[in-house]
Amino acid sequence: MDRPAVDPAAAAAFGRPAGVSGAFSPHAPAAPALGSLPAAPPTPESLASAFGRTPADSGVRLQRPPAAGHGGAEDPEHVWGEDEDPWRDPSAGAVIGPPAVPKDPDAPDGAAGPGGVGTQLSLPEVLFGRRVKPLALVLLGVIALVVGAAGGLVGWAVARGGDALTSDVTLAQVEESVERAPGSVADIAQRVRPAVVSIEVRVDQGGGFGSGVMIDGSGYIVTNWHVVTLEGRADGSAKITALFTDGTRAEARVVGTDPKTDLAVIKVNVTNPTVLQFGDSDRLQVGDSVIAIGSPLGLADTVTQGIVSALHRPLTAGGENGEAPITYDAIQTDASVNQGNSGGPLVDSTGALIGINSAIRSSEGNTGSVGLGFAIPGNDAKRIAETIIRDGAVKHADLGANAKSVSAETAEGAQVVNVTDGGAAAAAGIAEGDVIRKVGDRQVRNAAELTVAVRQHQPGDTVPVVLARQGRELTVQVTLRSD
Structure with missing residues (x-):
């Protein structure tokens, strides 16, 4: 057979120790002598008497088999056997025993007992059966009143804040006051x-x-x-x-x-x-x-x-x-x-x-x-x-003439009825019967408009006056005077 060379480093780490030719060491280490092992110090007498085994001739055993029934006397002849605890260590100081108060097999399911559920109380028993302290009943009533009042307040606030007709819609936001632009x-x-x-x-x-x-x-x-x-x-x-x-x-x-x-x-x-x-x-x-x-x-x-x-x-x-x-x-x-x-x-x-x-x-x-x-x-x-x-x-500007309203095919305006002696109209040559049609830039269509047109100017102003006379239109310059 062709065997490859062994790496010296691997042989040193995983090879047999020197002098060993087989798979196991031919020389097993000898068990140490009992006297050579370190021993624990002796148990103090107080601890030994409290927690040690009871001597067999004392007639008292800390770990006893269960009695025949709850509260029954111990059977002194009864000893631990395989039927009670097949895994019991006979040399153990204590073992796990059954419950101290076993359940009564004849008791109903609702009866009180170790690990059981007590019988539930009815309303008459709570109120009149004296099964509950009066102080507890008073506190329970106060708590109920507080919860009811809180619920009523919440309901009132919700009712005030909403409208039954619009409870399922989204309302547009409205300002507190009306906006006036x-x-x-x-x-x-x-x-x-x-x-x-x-x-x-x-x-x-x-x-x-x-x-x-x-x-x-x-x-x-x-x-x-x-x-x-x-x-x-x-x-x-x-x-x-x-x-x-x-x-x-x-x-x-x-x-x-x-x-x-x-x-x-x-x-x-x-x-x-x-x-x-x-x-x-x-x-x-x-x-x-x-x-x-x-x-x-x-x-x-x-x-x-x-x-x-x-x-x-x-x-x-x-x-x-x-x-x-x-x-x-x-x-x-x-x-x-x-x-x-x-x-x-x-x-x-x-x-x-x-x-x-x-x-x-x-x-x-x-x-x-x-x-x-x-x-x-x-x-x-x-x-x-x-x-x-x-x-x-x-003081208003004055023309020095009285006029009346006229309207005709050839002339429409204010017709002069009379002229005041020494007035502005007389000085400008305006005569009775003339129809004044324009004063300055203001068109004159009646007697009231003539007065308004004259009063738009100040006393002493010279304004052009357009008038109709015997079918002819002419313009005269009038220097207005004060009324």
């Missing part, structure tokens, strides 16, 4: 209303009411002439009171009036008033949104909304009892305006003052609003109010 009617009214006042006028024969608007921090209020004078019936003894939206009442005095444009300025002594700013009424267009605020029929702090129905609507009113008629270039609006709104503000969509409500037009037999309200333009009201505050009175 800037520029809305509510927003404008909230900012403007504190500057609006109700005006009460009392005289010996009665009184009247109207509205006004605060235009200056010094206490100046602009209103209508017919409000503070009761259409000319009240004299200087009239008592005027301004009532603000916060309930403040203040006595007012008349600063000045302008009967020809139905404007007046009164003054009150108040601290930190809310002032309304003037807007540019010349920039209004038909259809613009407007808001009227005042005291219609005595109902203070009333807000109505509408639009601009027309612009440059010449309006003439009054003129009874020998007084000069009221004439102004009105803003027509369909915002509801009634008696008592007079003198109150007409504001635009920014809350700026663009008119002073002054008049309404109703059908025959109807004194209420039918959607035809008229306001003095804000630019005219601002100019006249500033003049009244500064000078106490207002």
Whole structure:
């Protein structure tokens, strides 16, 4: 046989020891002598008497076979045999014995015993059988009440927080307060209303009411002439009171009036008033949104909304009892305006003052609003109010001629009825019978529009006047004078 060489290192690790030729060592080590083994020290006498075996002649054994029955006497002749514990070590000091109290085979399954389950108590036995301590019953009742109250509170909270009709839907989130966008009617009214006042006028024969608007921090209020004078019936003894939206009442005095444009300025002594700013009424267009605020029929702090129905609507009113008629270039609006709104503000969509409500037009037999309200333009009201505050009175440009409205195929305008001697018309060569059709840049279609066109200028201004005379149209230069 061909045997490969053995590696010396492997032979040294796994080879037979020197002098051994077979698989096993021929020389087994000899067992040591009993006397040469180390022995444990002797057991102390106290431990030996307590835990050692009982001598056979004492008649007492620590480990005894089970008795015939529970609590029976021990059979002294009975010894351990293979039937009791076939695996018992006879030399052991103790063995595992049976239970100390064996189960009674005749007892029912529910009877109490070692490892058994006791009989369950019924409700009458618990409450009236005195099987449970009264304190335990009281504690159990208190716990039940607490649990019931907690459940009731949770149910009440759930019922209050939800709606039976919407319990199966997802509700959109809603803010706690209503959102009012800037520029809305509510927003404008909230900012403007504190500057609006109700005006009460009392005289010996009665009184009247109207509205006004605060235009200056010094206490100046602009209103209508017919409000503070009761259409000319009240004299200087009239008592005027301004009532603000916060309930403040203040006595007012008349600063000045302008009967020809139905404007007046009164003054009150108040601290930190809310002032309304003037807007540019010349920039209004038909259809613009407007808001009227005042005291219609005595109902203070009333807000109505509408639009601009027309612009440059010449309006003439009054003129009874020998007084000069009221004439102004009105803003027509369909915002509801009634008696008592007079003198109150007409504001635009920014809350700026663009008119002073002054008049309404109703059908025959109807004194209420039918959607035809008229306001003095804000630019005219601002100019006249500033003049009244500064000078106490207002002077208007005057043509020096009376006219009536005419309309024909060849001429439409204001026909001159008479010319005042030494007036502006006479000086310019305007004669009776001439039909004035244009003053400056303003077209004239009736007598009221002639008055409005002239008052747009200042006394001393020279303006071109276009007129029709005997079928011919000619232009004359007129230097206006003061009324």
